[in-house]
Amino acid sequence: MPTRSGSARYEGLGKDGKGWVSTQSHALSQQPYGFGTRFENEPGTNPEELIAAAHASCFTMALSFALAGAGYSDGALETSAKVTVEKDGEGFTITKSALDLRAKVPGISPEEFEKIAREAKKNCPVSKVLNAEMTLSHTLEG
Numbered sequence: 001m002p003t004r005s006g007s008a009r010y011e012g013l014g015k016d017g018k019g020w021v022s023t024q025s026h027a028l029s030q031q032p033y034g035f036g037t038r039f040e041n042e043p044g045t046n047p048e049e050l051i052a053a054a055h056a057s058c059f060t061m062a063l064s065f066a067l068a069g070a071g072y073s074d075g076a077l078e079t080s081a082k083v084t085v086e087k088d089g090e091g092f093t094i095t096k097s098a099l100d101l102r103a104k105v106p107g108i109s110p111e112e113f114e115k116i117a118r119e120a121k122k123n124c125p126v127s128k129v130l131n132a133e134m135t136l137s138h139t140l141e142g
Contacts, residue, residue, distance in 0.1 A: 005023075063103075079100065095133060118136065
């Protein structure tokens, strides 16, 4: 499996600093981030939303492959993730990643779907790296 990378640059310090984040694939290229994008509503990104996007995409792909492995060949999956950040004694900690899934998989029972989805949540690589509480809610559409 290839190694993937990202990079960040921050100029200035604290609230006065400004940063830029990029990914190897150039999906993000010099995307701005800083205090204003993290704690206020300035345009740009922040580490927590990047983790949320990574978790949602990783889980969705893991579930897609798990469903295919169980013999299903058609369907649609859409996942959002909400990452919770809380202040602790040392600074801040990501304490939760809540996945919310909407799925349409013809022919699957709700019980089988839930079992496969829970295993995908447990086994996707981003779930494994996060040390936070993780929840999953889902809607299986007819």
